[in-house]
């Protein structure tokens with residue numbers, strides 16, 4: 001156990017980085033993904049097509065490839081960003097596609113009749129989405145979104161591959177010094193499990209709170 | 215109640231449909247529909263399944279777009295899209311077979327949402343009006359309940375209150391009692407009869423002949439996308455002219 005106590009500082013800060021990345025990318029993915037889902041179901045063909053293409057692209061390209069591409073291609077294109085924010089941006093863009101799919105499946109639970117009723121009451125498309133469709137979709141999507149957020153948290157580990165010092169990378173570094181891979185990576189695994197548990201429990205709580213009486 | 219039958223040819227009407235055609239793809243669903251509905255008139259639309267009754271209703275607030283012809287509501291042509299269309303829709307109330315209440319909102323919110331968001335009424339004004347309407351349809355005690363906690367009849371009355379909250383010029387009803395258990399039909403029809411008595415302009419698709427006899431000024435019979443016959447309820451039910459109307463009536467009256 002001494003090995004963890006001795007490097008507690010760097011380890012804690014690495015866990016902090018992992019959590020921060022997950023939170024910022026998670027919020028970004030939720031916002032962007034909801035917008036994409038809205039575009040996906042809008043009556044405007046161009047928007048629908050663009051949203052469809054977006055989702056298809058990110059669902060069909062490996063995250064690691066995107067991370068490497070961003071880390072090497074962005075500076076080439078003259079966009080200089082620190083590593084961690086680059087990784088967060090890529091994560092958010094990538095997971096937004098999954099958020100969009102989760103929200104869209106939620107949207108499908110909102111009856112067409114309610115949408116017609118809101119049109120008949122004189123709601124604009126934006127009002128129909130904002131007041132009727134999205135609130136109900138988000139509720140139906142809480143659990144699937146929780147799963148996306150868990151996957152996102154696990155995916156922060158890929159940032160290690162492009163040099164961000166987060167939990168996995170810190171564990172790796174520690175192992176290079178201490179050569180105790182089983183102990184060190186098991187401990188890192190436990191931290192990821194704890195994070196997943198927190199997200200899962202949180203989603204469960206939110207779902208119970210916002211569940212619609214049916 | 216009996217009112218002077220209102221001539222369908224009278225040029226000014228609350229709803230005036232002229233030469234309306236509607237296609238779904240190759241399917242010609244509304245054929246040469248010309249129909250003028252006067253203010254305060256109650257028109258019941260009957261006809262066999264698939265004859266175009268719902269489509270006719272839905273064209274009046276442009277939930278469906280028409281292929282050609284024109285539809286005026288209170289003298290104004292239906293706008294094509296955007297804000298103007300939303301405004302027009304807000305003046306035409308619609309009640310659906312399946313109620314379509316907003317499942318995530320309380321009954322009170324269901325009724326106040328559109329007045330606040332579309333008519334920009336203050337919350338206070340909208341809630342006072344909503345409670346008045348809920349009281350009128352007999353479910354004031356359900357204001358804080360959610361749609362799923364109400365019976366079908368109560369949900370439909372809430373849906374009527376929701377439509378009335380927009381102070382519409384016309385109310386469209388598309389088979390408002392068809393999804394209800396028999397014992398709940400009357401409570402909804404009673405609300406509609408009182409609305410008619412108060413002078414609301416109404417277009418009602420229904421198979422409830424009792425309602426038609428009591429509340430309608432005119433019955434419009436549709437078959438295969440056309441208006442085949444129209445008359446006062448008494449004349450239509452007792453002395454239908456066309457063969458198709460006779461066949462239709464004999465079918466619905468035998469069960």
Ligand SMILES: Nc1ncnc2c1ncn2[C@@H]1O[C@H](COP(=O)(O)OP(=O)(O)OP(=O)(O)O)[C@@H](O)[C@H]1O
Pocket residue numbers: 238241243261262263264265266267268269270
């Ligand atoms: N969205 C649609 N797309 C294609 N065809 C449609 C659509 N809506 C209705 N139709 C067709 O138009 C015709 C008229 O339908 P409509 O729903 O107006 O009939 P209806 O008189 O209301 O029948 P019912 O008594 O069964 O409700 C039917 O043949 C129907 O299949």
Ligand SMILES: [Mg+2]
Pocket residue numbers: 267268269388389
């Ligand atoms: Mg119908």
